[in-house]
Amino acid sequence: MNDILDLMLWLAGIGHFVVLIASFQVPFRLRWREELHRLSSLNRKLMWVHGGFAVLTIAAFGTLTLWLHNEMLQGDRAARGLAAFIATYWTARIAVDFLYYEHADWPKGWQFIVGHALLIGLFIALATTYWMVVL
Amino acid sequence: MNRLVPYLVAAGVVQWVIAAANIFIPGKLRYGENIARLTPIVREVFIVHAVYIVGVLVGFGALSVWFAPELASGAGLGRFLSVFLAVFWVPRVLVQLFYYDRDVKRANPAGHVLFTTLFVYLAVVYTLAALGVVR
Numbered sequence: 433m434n435d436i437l438d439l440m441l442w443l444a445g446i447g448h449f450v451v452l453i454a455s456f457q458v459p460f461r462l463r464w465r466e467e468l469h470r471l472s473s474l475n476r477k478l479m480w481v482h483g484g485f486a487v488l489t490i491a492a493f494g495t496l497t498l499w500l501h502n503e504m505l506q507g508d509r510a511a512r513g514l515a516a517f518i519a520t521y522w523t524a525r526i527a528v529d530f531l532y533y534e535h536a537d538w539p540k541g542w543q544f545i546v547g548h549a550l551l552i553g554l555f556i557a558l559a560t561t562y563w564m565v566v567l
Numbered sequence: 568m569n570r571l572v573p574y575l576v577a578a579g580v581v582q583w584v585i586a587a588a589n590i591f592i593p594g595k596l597r598y599g600e601n602i603a604r605l606t607p608i609v610r611e612v613f614i615v616h617a618v619y620i621v622g623v624l625v626g627f628g629a630l631s632v633w634f635a636p637e638l639a640s641g642a643g644l645g646r647f648l649s650v651f652l653a654v655f656w657v658p659r660v661l662v663q664l665f666y667y668d669r670d671v672k673r674a675n676p677a678g679h680v681l682f683t684t685l686f687v688y689l690a691v692v693y694t695l696a697a698l699g700v701v702r
């Protein structure tokens with residue numbers, strides 16, 4: 433069991449950087465530059481700042497997971513607290529995808545369908561891994 | 568007990584206060600009227616980012632309140648988490664001071680001063696914890 437979790441944690445750490453590769457395409461694919469010009473200056477800046485801090489948070493989750501691999505695997509108190517936070521983050525992200533995002537609004541094309549399915553699979557794998565650390 | 572622990576617990580509460588203050592932001596910045604101009608998918612992303620930032624602040628607050636001794640320990644997972652929280656809050660001070668619109672800050676001086684003070688407090692406390700200089 434520990435061997436499986438060992439591997440899953442390494443993959444989870446790397447998985448966060450895969451999410452970031454996808455995230456960096458969002459502004460371009462959804463034409464943020466053109467879209468956000470419709471907002472007031474402060475709201476536009478807010479969107480960029482929120483996006484930037486989301487990237488920072490995901491990068492930190494990945495780095496923490498890779499760097500503190502042994503602590504996570506041993507499941508000490510603080511490591512389980514952090515894992516609970518990351519698990520909740522990704523579980524909520526899955527819920528947002530299924531319950532909030534309107535898939536009819538997504539850009540059309542097979543590459544978006546495949547990319548979206550892969551991302552959802554990755555979110556589920558991330559949530560599962562961190563819940564396993566917590567439990 | 569490390570002398571930084573009560574300040575880290577307070578930092579957790581401060582983050583909950585900032586998260587709670589976000590309840591008033593959509594009304595104050597006229598989110599509804601602004602995001603109505605966006606395409607549905609970008610509008611959904613805007614809302615998800617705004618809600619996620621609140622969730623992340625609640626999570627950081629919880630980590631800080633419940634794991635303050637670990638964050639102050641200057642070792643292992645706690646120290647790494649302090650580094651991340653410092654890396655999160657130091658740029659937030661810079662964003663507040665140098666990126667957000669001057670006109671908006673002039674129109675809301677009390678809010679600007681209060682938020683800047685809270686962000687500086689968080690940046691200083693987590694930087695001290697990250698450096699491990701307080702015993």
